[in-house]
Amino acid sequence: DIQMTQSPSSLSASVGDRVTVTCRASQSISSYLNWYQQKPGKAPKLLIYVASNLQDGVPSRFSGSGSGTDFTLTISSLQPEDFATYYCQQSYSTPLTFGQGTKVEIK
Amino acid sequence: QVQLQESGPGLVKPSGTLSLTCTVSDESISSAYWWTWVRQPPGKGLEWIGDIYYSGNTNYNPSLKSRVSISIDRSKNQFSLKVNSVTAADTAVYHCARAFWDGYKYYYGMDAWGQGTTVTVSS
Numbered sequence: 697d698i699q700m701t702q703s704p705s706s707l708s709a710s711v712g713d714r715v716t717v718t719c720r721a722s723q724s725i726s727s728y729l730n731w732y733q734q735k736p737g738k739a740p741k742l743l744i745y746v747a748s749n750l751q752d753g754v755p756s757r758f759s760g761s762g763s764g765t766d767f768t769l770t771i772s773s774l775q776p777e778d779f780a781t782y783y784c785q786q787s788y789s790t791p792l793t794f795g796q797g798t799k800v801e802i803k
Numbered sequence: 804q805v806q807l808q809e810s811g812p813g814l815v816k817p818s819g820t821l822s823l824t825c826t827v828s829d830e831s832i833s834s835a836y837w838w839t840w841v842r843q844p845p846g847k848g849l850e851w852i853g854d855i856y857y858s859g860n861t862n863y864n865p866s867l868k869s870r871v872s873i874s875i876d877r878s879k880n881q882f883s884l885k886v887n888s889v890t891a892a893d894t895a896v897y898h899c900a901r902a903f904w905d906g907y908k909y910y911y912g913m914d915a916w917g918q919g920t921t922v923t924v925s926s
Contacts, residue, residue, distance in 0.1 A: 697865075728909055728910070728911075730911070730912040730913075732849075732912075732913075738918070739898055739900075739916035739917065739918055739919055740841075740849065740898075740913070740916060741916075742912040742913060742914045744912075745911045745912035745914075746911055746912075751912065751914060783848065783849055785849070785912075785913075787902075787909060787910035787911060787912065788909065790851075790862045790864075791851055791862075791863075791864040791865060791866070792851040792910065793851065794848055794849040794850070794851070795848070796848050797848050797849075
């Protein structure tokens, strides 16, 4: 199985901050990396697919980059509704696997 | 806009069988998507269980493969999950989801999700 490791596990930030979350795969996954946002008691929401493609309806302050084993999710200016847990997920091979999550909290 | 809704018992006894159904609305289950199950134990991360295509092709997580079965009912626009020989470790929120792909080999993302249903394994 491909292991996905996110860093940090949690972070505190203020509204307006630029936030970066990193995801590393245990082997190359080309660009088959997706990012999700999950709020408490809710289903995950797809933000970015195939490393850098913004899902329809997702604000442009979210962006993704990377290829191979190292990927980044960036929120250019954190908004109050962005406080949530973010997961990366590889879709290069089954079993599909997720990172452990990064919780973005209010400073 | 597609909607997915999980249904099934919220409590299952140890060694029993967990059975859930996902009803898909406003989208034909015969469309070119992989219909997926994902679970999340309390306070933990996401685990992919497996998926099914409208043709009946399935993929399973090897960690669960011997105990899991996913099936599809095109006449009802539903797909279902069964997990046998459950233990407390199977206690989780179970989500159904739709995964889109390149039509050849690679998945893209899971772009539609059910709200999730909590299943507790306890006597």
